[in-house]
Amino acid sequence: MCRTVYRPTAPGRGPGGSVPYGLPMRATASVLHVDLDAFFAAVEQRDKPSLRGRPVVVGGTGRRGVVSTASYEARHYGVRSAMPAWQARAQLPGGAAFLSGRFDAYRRSSRAALGVLRELSSVVEQVSIDEAYADLAPDWPVDGWSRADAEALAERLRAGVRGATGGLTASVGVGSSKMMAKMASEASKPDGLRVIWPGEEAAFLADLPMRALPGVGPATTEKLRTFGAVTVADLRRMALPDLVSILGEASGHGVHDLARGIDRREVTTHREAKSVSAEETFHQDLTDVREVTAELGLLARRVAARLEKAGLFGRTVGVKLRRHDFSTHLRSTTLAHGTDRAELITEQAVRLALGIGVGDGVRLLGVSVSGFVEHSQELMPLDLGPGVTSGSQESHTADVSSETDAAVGWDDEESHAARLGRVAWPTGADVVHAEHGAGWVWGSGLGRVTVRFEGPTTGPGPIRTFEADDPALRRSDPPAWAP
């Protein structure tokens, strides 16, 4: 709910450990937020003069499409983001344009606008294609400056964006935190600029509906409304223990802080991805298991391609299945090692999805991979149940000469105390099976595989490699030579 709010893990300290918890993070208006106005629709109106002054909706144009961005002319008729396209059509007069979007053009304009921002600040955090924060403190004398200085800088940015993008307008907010900067830009829209000077936060927030706080959505609003809260000032009057009991630990503290304008999140230039997913809503519900299987394969390939491009290997494969009644079901499974391989992801996704059941029809399918681990050289710890915890460690290596999948196996009848400790595979092992006496490892890629044994051992027998199509091997079973 209030994931946007930083919660210190150690009580009494903010991020970095230097800011006492409970005090505003900054005494200067040094965080800036830029938001490109009605971005997708504005790009379309810029490139197609015939669309200017008319309602423009960019989004899904199919039977089950939703509005991604509505131009201000369309918003005049009550059209909003996330609204079903059919509803937008019903609300708009003739002459309104419905477009499916040209993402390359949007990316180009986004990059141009971001370039202007980077000229002003060395610490820029891109939040989405049309939004970014900048920390002004490293590059500007924010301690000594005035409101007029902040406004001049923001205006310079807006003019720069207009020039670099062929006339797109941006709304800019400046404040003492990310939250205040964002709320300032929101308040200035469209084509505006607003500085909330330190000390003005409480007055700015007081009369706003609590829904205006970033992180307070429909569900939270409804919960709090039953306790009589409407505005941010109402929230401020609620005691922390009450908020926690209504909203839970994290959101309770989060809302308590938000209502006071407290937000200690830093502007960060880089964030690590935590998951990669692809999903699709079908024009017609799927009822055939074979169709479901085929679609999962396509989605898995999209995910695998993006993992590979990013150099990521994930251990957890998830599926999302939405039924015709819009009920949504999630299943996930965690592998012993990371993967980026479409076949393995497909195999797991199909297994999970069929476990949920197709029901009366599948409206949406999704595939995700998360739980990223370091790739190839990462040593994967293997859990083999109770085993030897002390003693010697031995490593054995084998060369893998096949470019396709291969297996490495070993035989260790003499030492029943040894257990497999870790395996390093060139591009990540895919299936691992091991017992005290013998084991095998599936993987792909060329190179040397290292298998490490832990505990007292007389040494494993010869490590052998197999081609993927070796008849002695089957994907999910130990090889024939295993005891």
Next chain:
DNA sequence: TCTGGGGTCCTAGGACCC
């Protein structure tokens, strides 16, 4: 005629370990 796609974070319960 219903309600996209890409993400992040939080919660609660169970398993398992110490």
Next chain:
DNA sequence: TCTGGGGTCCTAGGACCC
């Protein structure tokens, strides 16, 4: 016979954001 707590990992689902 009854009864611990804390920590971590995993899973399913909810909420929120753009």
